[in-house]
Amino acid sequence: MSFRKRLLAGLTLAIGLGALVSAAQAQDVPSLKGKRIGITVAGTEHYWDLKAYQGQIDEVKRLGGIPVALDAGRNDSRQIAQIQTLIAQKPDVIVEQLGSAPVLAPWLKKIRAAGIPLFTVDTISPYSINDTTSDNYSIGEKLALQLASDIKGRGNILVFNGFYSVPVCAIRYDELKLVLRAFPDIHIIQPELRDVIPNTVQNAYSQVTDLLQKYPNKGDIAAVWSAWDVPQVGATQAIIAAHRTEVRTYGVDGSPDVVKMVADPNSPAAAVAAQQPYLIGKTAIDNVARYLAGDHDLPPYTFVPAILVNKENAAEAAKELGQS
């Protein structure tokens, strides 16, 4: 545990330094002229996905490369077919963003077996040369600590855990469980909830509405946690509709509508860990450009800083995130 803490502290420092360094080096990114960069993403209907996708495409174009950009529309079969065709196209690099790890693993392996360098965005994979992502360990930990402290270390919480197969969601969930070990009076209501795609908001709304009826008394439920912020939107709306605004909601990503909800002093949305998806996409491509220019000494992870937005810092954070 303490070793992990030290590691995290070290990483945080490294990220801080990395951010400074990358800011200084922004103009030094090598050109991608004549290079074809395959970009395959699981879907783009969510703010985070779309921004990270656009960040990649824009940066490839800015650096003079040709993006072969493929959006699978949240359909695993389609993404696999797109990756299969992409391998046959032999681009200079393939960048993969999100999706289910077990589904993707054999196909990411095939990318490497075909001799094509693989980079990932927000996807941990042994086949990836570099994964550009937020530090999800720190995100999960900070969000869980904020929750625990807001509810004074006591109460029952609802947890949406539908996407444990997506590695970043698994990390955030595991960090929540780790933090909760120190708070024996916080209990996760069983069974856990499953968030779904599509109709995430409506589905979360109806699930939370049902559970608010099942636990009708003030104090029965202290908070709702989800690994991203779209279920958080549905949960927050359901809580408002049921006049149970003592229940707080927590999520990850920081879509502008959720940051606004957190900024509203009357909203049950208590905190959201806001990432910088556009910058993540852009940074991933900068790493690709460095690699293709001969820098084969890239770190396995590049962390882009995230901000925990809560009731106190929401207005300021929105500015920092470029959302206001």
Next chain:
Amino acid sequence: MSSNLIAEQAPAFLDSSADLEDRETRRARHRSQIIRLGSIAALVAVFAYFGVAAPGFANLGNLANIVEQSTVLALLAFSMSIVVLGGGGDVIRGGIDLSLGANLGLCAAAFTVASNAGFSDPVAVAITLAVGAAVGLVNAFAVVALGVLPLLATLAVMNICGGAELVLTQNTVISANSPLLSYITGASWLGLSMTDWILVGAAILLIALVHGTRWGLRLQAVGGQRQAARAAGLRVSAYLTGTYVAAGLLAALAAIVQAARLSGSSPGSGDILLSVVLTSLMSVVFSRRLLPSIGGTLLSVLFIGGLINGFQLLNVSSYWVNGVQGVLILFVVAVRSLSLRRGSV
């Protein structure tokens, strides 16, 4: 009675009407021939264009990829075509199986769960086929025994399958790994993967069965003229039941291929239904009498697969593919409606 009377009294009139019918039939056949040749020409033209303009399109490896990517859709579209052949082509009252996509998801989940529960591949395959066939039987019971419109019966069964899949998987990705799954994705023969061979084998078998055997011809009779088929002594309900069960079995086979490609079961299989309906509808423009056929279905599946692949190779946004599919479906339905309005084919 009255027609007999007319037949006795006015043989001359009947003769001329038969002549008229002949001419009409000939004209209709002519029209469908033009549509068929036109469609095949369009397919050849599109593929030739991709061959020249899209880098790597005509490579053997890429063509094998197209076949591989089309296998799951093709197996389901074959199912749909068989059901339409047996139930008749009327979109509202005729044969249709809307549960195919959901059945695919349920069977993939069944295989994955059975495999993870420690069952060997042959047992897991048997369980999966049994689930697929059972779904087909439920469809058949609703359509044949209860007399529910296939459109509504299979819509209801679609929901049942979707719910059962959620119960099995809790709407999460479940990964599976078995020698059979690795074999389907990994092994290859004569440059084609096992997935390719499954499609080739299924297509040959079904073309022979549906278009070359007595069962197949009688099935088409049941779909074309149900009353006449019944009058001729065919057991119409047995044929109809057969089509839904065959569709269920093919969905189970497709599910095993999908489980191999996705390393298990993944939510969202039902999304494929629209493509299944589209390709089955499209198949009529590739066949001689504007009726669905296995060969026509195969061509339309490869057409769609080639289109998606070619667009990607040309670096045209994948968003365009949806639009083009919509235009195609409109075109096909329009051609069919026009030809139906101008007289039966």
